[in-house]
Each structure stands twice: as structure tokens, then as C-alpha cells.
Amino acid sequence: MANRPRTLYEKIWDAHVVETRDDGTSLVYIDRHLVHEVTSPQAFEALRMAGRKVRKPELTLAVPDHNLPTTARLDTSGNRLPIADPESAQQLAALERNAPEFSIRYIGATDAEQGIVHVVGPEQGFSLPGATIVCGDSHTAAHGGVGALAFGIGTSEVEHVLATQTLLLKRSKTLEVRVDGQLGPGVTSKDLILHIIGVLGTAGGTGYVIEYRGEVFEKMSVESRLTVCNMSIEAGARSGLIAPDDITFAYLKGRPMAPKGEDWDKAVAWWRSLATDEGAKFDKSIRIDAGDVEPTVTWGTSPEDVVSIGGVVPAPESFADTSKQDAVRKSLDYMGLVPGTPMRDVEVQNIFIGSCTNSRIEDMRAAAEVLRGRKVHPNIKWGIVVPGSGLVKAQAEAEGLDKIIIEAGLEWREPGCSACLAMNPDKVPAGERCASTSNRNFVGRQGPGARTHLVSPAMAAAAAVTGRLTDVRELTS
């Protein structure tokens, strides 16, 4: 086994197996654990009931994000404003109590570093290449963008990790998604991952870990890689990752929780050894030509329901599978769309730029670039830009992006998950459409009856300007 060529996933897996049972289940060590307020209270409560401790508190980082309102958190004299929803307030209070009780590092709701767990982890250098990273949230796959094996877990597993710093897992199959060539102008990492999900389907990656390979990913920024890996779960894969390289190391160096000095040098040497070996076998491979990827939007209620912006709403009969035809009919009914309608003619009333998929500084810049000197269309009733963390917000403000966004007519908010899942007050009204940079267009995801079209930040900004889904290239070329 020592000489057998291995994939990136297999190398990380092998380095973390504590032991393997006869039935093939392995006990796997977890290096980094992120905790937020929604999926952790029952886990801490279970520890308390059983009188169990957290095995390695220093390997867990807690930060609230899902429930927090994105309106001001402090009054003008700097006092904390209460959260109006009593249940949200209670959930936040539980995390504020649990973190210190179990000696876990906590970034509070009003701290400068607060943000969405999947933005905060890489930004702080907590998420590292070659590490196993978990969080009670399926978009944990995002951290694969720094070359980590990262995946979402349920609350029972959160409890298991807190108590034992391990998980009982079965080895996954490996899926290579290779994209060669170059993305065209106006085509972003978001368009690429939507296109990939369209090819794989929403269950195409079930049972697999995806490794994204090829020229496109090798040249991509870490932030864009985080966007790609983030949505692996929308193709059914619990995890997706990209080999760490010089771009990754340059991104991580000097971050507050990243290794320093001698540790840094040792770490980089190990990280370099993790790339998939020549000749390593994947269980499945797909190839995509980057030149085929257009700015992409969704028309339905599953992330696999994608079409290029130049396309039309599909007819149910255009799908071979009869049960998919039924699903499409239901989707189109929910979405209020008629087959054959050009996507460009679909009017939107709401804009959401944010979420763990697209709320980093690169995303803020892409949106502001389109909005610069333009005004939001009268169709738009509500449009918010929600930076992924306090640090992203501060950086954007230092660059004057907030002014461009506000002058265009969108609101500039405090960091959090916000209208991606509408747990806090940010919701899309029933029957209305939203051009959204988030990750799920499920029924009711952005509020009961809300109709979501997933797009890139530049495409969301373009839709804000024209009041309909728009090819951003018409505004930028």
C-alpha cells in the first residue's frame, strides 16, 4: 500500500484513521470542528446529561451566524441591541453559555471577526490543508477549497466529535471532476459549479468525495475554490476538495490561527506531499470543457435545474424520465414559469447577495463592479448585500464598495447566513422571485412560497440593475 499511487482524499483519510473495524467502519480523527447556534444546543445538552466532557476544546471554534438579524447589532452608544425573535435569542444565548462552559473559543455576535462559519474558518486560518474539518452544516464542504477533507454532520455527530474528537465513518468512493481550458469573460466559479451540478445531478455525487482537478482550478483563487467546493453537497457529495498549492499557502500565511515559524515550514512541506499521485485511480471521472460554461441560472426547485442565461425554461416532456417530468411540472408550477420562456425575460423583485457560497471580498467586488454608477431597477422591491464576515465588511468599506452598493439602491447589512435559508428576519415574500447568490433553490428555502433563481454575484447585481435575469456580459462588455 505504501507504493500504490493515492488520491488527495486517500492521503488525508489514511493520515487520520485511528483504527478500522472488521466490518470496514473506521474511527477517524477530526482536526477542526466549527460550531454554530442552530445544530449544537442538543449536542451540548446531551454531553451535560451524560456528564461527558469535550475531549479537545482547542480544536473547536464557535460562532453564531444562522439566526442573527443582519440589521444593526449595536445602538449608537455601542450597547447591544436585543434580538426580537425570542426563539432566535434563546438559541444564541445557549451558544453563549455553552462555549465558555466547555472551554471553547467563541467569536461573539458583535465581535469584529463574527461571520458565517464557512467564511470565518478559512479567513482565520482555522481551516487548513490536509485537515479533517466538520461542522453541523452541509456546506462545510466549502473548506475543501483550502485542500481540507471537510464535510457536514448531524447533531449526534457534533456530540460525538465533542466527546471523542473522532467520527465513525466508511471510506468514500472518489470522483474526479476535471475541467480543462479557460472560463470565458463574465463566467465565474459560481457558474462553473452550477454547470457541474447540472451535469452530475443532485444525487450524482452521493457516496463520493469529489476532487476538482485541471487547469481551471489550478489558476483559481482560494475564494473561488471555496465557492466551488461549497456546493459539492448540491451534487450529493458530502465533500469536495482541491489540492493545496502555492495559491493556498499564500492565502493562509499570516492568518491569525494559521501555523507560524517552524510549524509553518513543516506544514507546507506536508501540504505539498498531499496532491494526488500520478497514476492514482478514481472510482469515477467526468470531464468538462471550461469553454462550454456560460453564465448559468436555475429555473426550478433543485440545484440541478440549471440552464445558461441564453436558454429557455424547459418543457417537462424534454426530460426522458417520467418521474423527473412530474417533478418538473411541480417545480414550474411552484416557480410560476411557462416552458419556452427565455430566462432573460424572467422578472425578479428581490436580490440577495451573500451566503457561505458567495459573500467573500471577491464576491463583494464583483457585485460592486457591476453596480458602479448604476441604479437598481424599479422592479426591485428588496435587495440586500450581506458580507460573509465582519472582516469582509470592513475590507469592503475600506475599498468604498459599500458606498457603490448603497448608491445603487441596495442595502448593506451585517454578516450572517440571512436570506439563504431565511431563519432570521430576511425573507423573500411568497410568490416573488429572488436572484440569489446562495446555494439552494428548494421549495420554501428563502421563505414560504419564495421563488429562488441561483446566480453568481455579478449576475445578481446585473439582475438588480435590469429587474430581470440578465446576461452580465451585456452590462460589462
Added chain:
Amino acid sequence: MEPVSTIEGRAIPFGRKNVDTDVIIPAHWLKTITREGLGRGAFESVRAEDGNIFDDPEFAGAPILIAGDNFGCGSSREHAAWALLDMGVKAVIAPSFSDIFSGNAFKNGILTVCLPQEQIDRLMEVAREQPVSIDLDTQTVTTPFQDRFTFEIDPFRKHCLSEGLDEVGLTLARDAAIANHEKSREANLPWLAKGVAA
């Protein structure tokens, strides 16, 4: 966790594919800090449809749910499993499940049974009028019409379910092996061992 052996009773013939966890339990129900009471929010958007199967009194408290491919895709929320339990569902039968959901279901003693679509179609038909029975020991699903379908289950999961084992307790018993791993990690990957102080 209660040991699982036989699950018998009415089976809700839902049958839909790609049922995501936002459909099983919408996000606004996730603000709870306990595991109880989520059945009220289960399948909320489906229950808004006229004549939906979940509001049919015939299936109230049914212990089995029959669904289509890729059941439980999307979010990792374990609230989806808790909501099913609170409805009285102890087993879900479908052609396939999302990885995270099936793990969450298992950890709550909910049996996930994979059967081919033709057998699902047959069960959907039978379930409208008759009960269905699942036996974990023999790994079979049977109906009063002599249908007998066998299913695969991971041996570790079967063991834990049939004994009602607490996984955290099992792993805590492996303390020495974990401590060994930690020692070699401190030597070889020291930056990973350090983490962050509270």
C-alpha cells in the same frame, strides 16, 4: 436508544423523489434547543397541498414512510430525523438516501431501507390499503400479499440498531487507541494538534 427489531404498520405512500430536508422540516422550525415537538412542522409545504397524504387520517401515526430516490438531500439538519420520529415514523423505505440524512436517521434509531424502484412501486400500491412489515434481523420487507423483499444494511449499523447501542459510549471505550493517534499526531503534525485556546 431503543433496540430495533420489527417495524409493522401502515406505510405512508408518499413516493416523491429528491425530498430535501427543507421539505421535511423548514428552517424556521430549527430555532428549538430541544429535539421534541418537530412533528408539527414536518412536511409543512406538502401539507399546504390539497388532499395531501400526510393529513389523511388513515396514515396518522404510521410508522413507515415510502419515498422516491435521494430522500433527505440537502441540509445536514438532524431536525429532519427528529421531525420524522415525532410524527411516529420509525423507518423510511426509498430507492436511495442522501449520505448525511441516512447517518442522522440511523443515529436516532430510524431504519432506512433501500429497495429498487419496482419494489417501491409495489409497496406504494399495497400501502394504500394494507400494512407493511420490516424485519431487521432477516433484512426483509413483507406485505399481507406474500410480497417478500430483502434489503442490504451495513453490518455495523445493523449491530448498533438491533442492540440499541450508544455510539458515543462505544467510541469512548476506544480511548487508548485515540490517545495513541493523538501522540503520533503531536509528533508528526504538531500544528494540527495545537488548535486555538478559549
